[in-house]
Amino acid sequence: MPKITIVDHHGNEHAIEAQSGESVMQLAIANGIDGIVAECGGNCACATCHVYVDEAFLASLPPPLDHEEDMLGFTAAxxxxxxxxxxQIVLSDATDGLIVRIPDTQV
Structure with missing residues (x-):
């Protein structure tokens, strides 16, 4: 099971064990982490689940697909x-240790 750290917009760190195949958004919502709005429910149709991936982990993730790139143009932060x-960040053993930060605003 991958373990990731989500840093909320207040600077609080949440170390959470995830199930492979679960998205960072699903994990944040299931654990009540403030700052992920997810208006579209994870359909990549809004930009309200925007996060900053720690630089050390960027190369371990697949690059964003075109529709994610398009939606990133609408982030509030x-x-x-x-x-x-x-x-769009699906967790697996390869993402173990991932750190993401939630920006100050989503809308």
């Missing part, structure tokens, strides 16, 4: 090189 939609 500043887009950065590590910006991703948490609904």
């Amino acid at each position: 500043e887009r950065r090189p590590g910006s991703r939609l948490s609904c």
Whole structure:
């Protein structure tokens, strides 16, 4: 089981064990982590589950697909090189140790 750390917009770190195949968005919502709105429910149709992936883990994730790239253009918080939609980050043993940070705002 992969273990990841989600840092909320207050700076609180949440270390959570996940099931392979679960998205970061699903994990955050299931664990009551504040700051992930997920208006579209994980369908990559909004930008309200925006996170910043820690630079050390960027290479271990597949690059965003075109529809995610398009939606990242609508983030409420500043887009950065590590910006991703948490609904599109699917967890596996390869993502063990992943660190993501939730920006100050989603809407």
